[in-house]
Amino acid sequence: MSAKRSDYISWDEYFMGVAHLSGMRSKDPNTQVGACIVSPDNKILSMGYNGFPKGCSDDEFPWERENDNDRNLTKYPFVTHSELNAILNYRGGSLEGTKLYVSLFPCNECAKAIIQAGIRTVVYDSDKYEGTPSNRAAKRMFDAAGVNYVQYRKTGRMIRIEV
Numbered sequence: 001m002s003a004k005r006s007d008y009i010s011w012d013e014y015f016m017g018v019a020h021l022s023g024m025r026s027k028d029p030n031t032q033v034g035a036c037i038v039s040p041d042n043k044i045l046s047m048g049y050n051g052f053p054k055g056c057s058d059d060e061f062p063w064e065r066e067n068d069n070d071r072n073l074t075k076y077p078f079v080t081h082s083e084l085n086a087i088l089n090y091r092g093g094s095l096e097g098t099k100l101y102v103s104l105f106p107c108n109e110c111a112k113a114i115i116q117a118g119i120r121t122v123v124y125d126s127d128k129y130e131g132t133p134s135n136r137a138a139k140r141m142f143d144a145a146g147v148n149y150v151q152y153r154k155t156g157r158m159i160r161i162e163v
């Protein structure tokens with residue numbers, strides 16, 4: 001009998017890896033975000049990435065970050081964040097007591113949805129908007145609501161997948 005493999009990926013690497021993979025579907029030219037919701041017994045319940053709502057074409061809606069003079073539109077009023085997409089993509093019932101893995105710390109709007117959906121823990125990777133009003137509001141609400149948020153500790157493992 002041979003011993004089991006020892007170089008298998010950990011649960012955390014698996015779920016954060018899935019979150020990052022999901023973010024690779026994003027058409028946002030500046031920031032791609034992915035999220036993965038996991039049950040207390042380590043089952044993936046849902047995934048999401050940032051994009052425009054159904055029916056809102058990536059070729060017609062703007063991906064600009066700043067208003068330009070003639071069109072005067074940015075992506076911000078239109079884009080659905082990865083975390084909200086992951087919550088809304090779940091059609092199986094309650095998300096009470098689940099864990100969310102996300103490649104970027106949630107904004108204040110997603111924080112409200114996370115709290116109200118009953119998600120108890122957020123594992124995030126980047127926090128590149130740390131200190132902004134939205135980021136601070138999200139943390140303040142998580143603290144008040146008892147949602148735990150922990151930064152993912154990178155293991156340095158490279159996961160390469162040929163598709």
Ligand SMILES: Nc1nc(=O)n([C@H]2C[C@H](O)[C@@H](COP(=O)(O)O)O2)cc1CO
Nearest residue numbers: 030031033050079081082104105106107
């Ligand atoms: N937690 C998040 N989840 C997300 O899905 N997003 C999305 C909204 C935009 O599509 C993009 C941020 O664009 P930018 O401001 O870095 O060019 O990422 C943003 C955040 C940040 O709070």
Ligand SMILES: [Zn+2]
Nearest residue numbers: 081106107110
């Ligand atoms: Zn958000």
